[in-house]
Amino acid sequence: MTLRKLLKNWIERYFSDEEAVILLVVLLLGFAAVIWFGRMLAPFFTALVIAFLLQGAVNWLMRLGVPKMLAVMVVFLGFVGILLAIALFLMPLIWNQLVNLVQEAPRMFASGQQLLDDVQERYPHLVTPDQIQNWIDVAGRELTQVGQRALTLSLASLGNLLDLIIYLVLVPILVFFMLKDSDRLVGFMLSLLPQKRSLMTQIWQEMDDQIANYVRGKFIEIFIVGSAAFLTFGYFGLPYTALLAVMVGFSVLIPYIGAAVATLPVAAVAGFHFGLGDQFVYVLIAYGVLQALDGNVLVPILFSEAVNLHPVSIILAVLFFGGIWGFWGIFFAIPLATLIKALVYAWPRGIKHRGDEKALEALAED
Structure with missing residues (x-):
């Protein structure tokens, strides 16, 4: 061919x-x-x-x-x-x-x-x-x-x-x-x-609730994780509590990478303030527990209906859309990747479905 x-x-x-x-x-x-x-x-x-x-x-x-x-x-x-x-x-x-x-x-x-x-x-x-x-x-x-x-x-x-x-x-x-x-x-x-927009309607119906739930859930996750980090750092008397809490809260925008990147300033400030003693270890343990609760409890509750995407797809989406649109690109990387996935799967099915409908209409007219 x-x-x-x-x-x-x-x-x-x-x-x-x-x-x-x-x-x-x-x-x-x-x-x-x-x-x-x-x-x-x-x-x-x-x-x-x-x-x-x-x-x-x-x-x-x-x-x-x-x-x-x-x-x-x-x-x-x-x-x-x-x-x-x-x-x-x-x-x-x-x-x-x-x-x-x-x-x-x-x-x-x-x-x-x-x-x-x-x-x-x-x-x-x-x-x-x-x-x-x-x-x-x-x-x-x-x-x-x-x-x-x-x-x-x-x-x-x-x-x-x-x-x-x-x-x-x-x-x-x-x-x-x-x-x-x-x-x-x-x-x-x-x-x-x-007027005939069955494919668009199908894709929009698949994406509307998912995008809305994801975006609202992500804002809730940022607020909860940031507030928990603020209370945790404040309990240990860590300086720059609000700044570190905001950084940790927004780190949830970047899956897999954000938590690791946010660990560096938290560990650095704790190390310089407390030294490499017991208090430093307690801060890191508390921060690790916070990240574990976020990944294993909070995320499944907030995003139980989210479309399952492969980690490679998520990282590529974050890199690509973040490079184009900065903060908003990172924020909407997963919804946009979900949209592309819905387009890929719905496009051939939608065209085939309408072709079958036209064939049935032609048979009915005959």
């Missing part, structure tokens, strides 16, 4: 149906819009994600008999309250701890250098002076880069202040109208699509 015939058979199999072609065009336009206009439309996409999350709470209140407008107002005011609490209390606390950490970094670096010298004296055959000097040089360069980045961030903060104000004002307004006029906006989007 020639290459031309193979290509022709492949096109006829997957793109002989006009709905499949339309779906492909819609997906390509959507990805292109996000890639090329993502930075420009970032407040809109942020509001869309938040409205999608809050719509579940609105629907729950409506099922309890609450009128839609009242349900929207209650959910929206709760969202604004959480946003103000983060902006007025949590963010200043994290920023102050980050500044203190940067200022204390030289002292921590000196303590680390002394620790390496002690290790070299105890184990002269295991660690050589040249190795210690190389480690110190690498750590010094990294520390200098961190300081330069912190200085650059502080100098650029004035320019980013306007962007922050736009987000704080524009995003809540967009979220309110998206919740209030959700039916009208969805109807308008459906009016732009062809």
Whole structure:
């Protein structure tokens, strides 16, 4: 079979149906819009994600008999309250701890250098002076880069202040109208699509609940893990508690890798603060128990209905979408991978199903 015939058979199999072609065009336009206009439309996409999350709470209140407008107002005011609490209390606390950490970094670096010298004296055959000097040089360069980045961030903060104000004002307004006029906006989007959209409907029905459950579950997981880390670190008297707790909370966004990466700053701060004694070991044990409870108890409860993806697929999705869209790409890596999986499995079945329907209709007409 020639290459031309193979290509022709492949096109006829997957793109002989006009709905499949339309779906492909819609997906390509959507990805292109996000890639090329993502930075420009970032407040809109942020509001869309938040409205999608809050719509579940609105629907729950409506099922309890609450009128839609009242349900929207209650959910929206709760969202604004959480946003103000983060902006007025949590963010200043994290920023102050980050500044203190940067200022204390030289002292921590000196303590680390002394620790390496002690290790070299105890184990002269295991660690050589040249190795210690190389480690110190690498750590010094990294520390200098961190300081330069912190200085650059502080100098650029004035320019980013306007962007922050736009987000704080524009995003809540967009979220309110998206919740209030959700039916009208969805109807308008459906009016732009062809009337025969069985393939699109099938894929959307497969993905809607899964994406909603995943995104809401991930926010709940971040909150629970971050809060548990904050209480745990606070109990042991670990410095920079809020900063480390936020880092541990957001580490759940990256499966398999996030927990390992978050372990390094936790161990470093605990080691420099307590030394390599019993208290240091207790902190690491408590952190390990927290990660074990998250992976073996919390994740199965929150994501019991999630589509099972192979770990290689998850890591590839995180690398690919994170490289394209940064934070949001990492956050939505698993839902997007699930969407691609649903497309791969539903596309041939959907086309075959519609072909069978057309054949049955032709037989009925005869």
